[in-house]
Amino acid sequence: MKNVLGIAGTLLVLAVAYYGMLRGWRNRKNRQAGLAPLPAVPADDTEGVEGEYVSTTTAGDWMDRIAVHELGVRSHADLAVSPAGLIFHRQGAADVFIPVDHLTGVRTDKGIAGKVTADRSGLLVVTWRHDGRDLDTGFRPRHKADTAALTASITTLIGAEK
Secondary structure (H helix, E strand, C coil), X not given: CHHHHHHHHHHHHHHHHHHHHHHXXXXXXXXXXXXXXXXXXXXXXXXXXXXXXXXXXXXXXXXXXXXXXXXXXXXXXXXXXXXXEEEEEEXXXXXXXXXXXXXXXXXXXXXXXXXXXXXXCCEEEEEEEECCEEEEEEEEECCCHHHHHHHHHHHHHHHHHC
């Protein structure tokens, strides 16, 4: 009898915790509902760098994940750098396009909501402006050697736009 009560109690605690997380995510989406839709993804066959789209957060606040427009969904992706901007081709979530004129910076960092690495330069973080808000989007290339090349090409792209 004690085992049944213990199991039932554990399941109840887990259900309440899950419900709390679900409610918190829905509340976050409601608070961010005013963020304009993302730009349409252009048809582009530029080869991308394979890796992981980690998340998008409010710039400067690495824990404030953006929940709307699937920007907070972590997924396998490839990042294509084209003259039009950056295209994150994501698996299991909508692709994300950041037009070149929205890009404001690029850096490497240790973490962003959803992923923290032991390496200080483990993540590529792109800063961009959308609908009057500054945002940071994190991407972790599958191969560490790709980080420097991506950073350089995005920096060149931003410089060419200025």
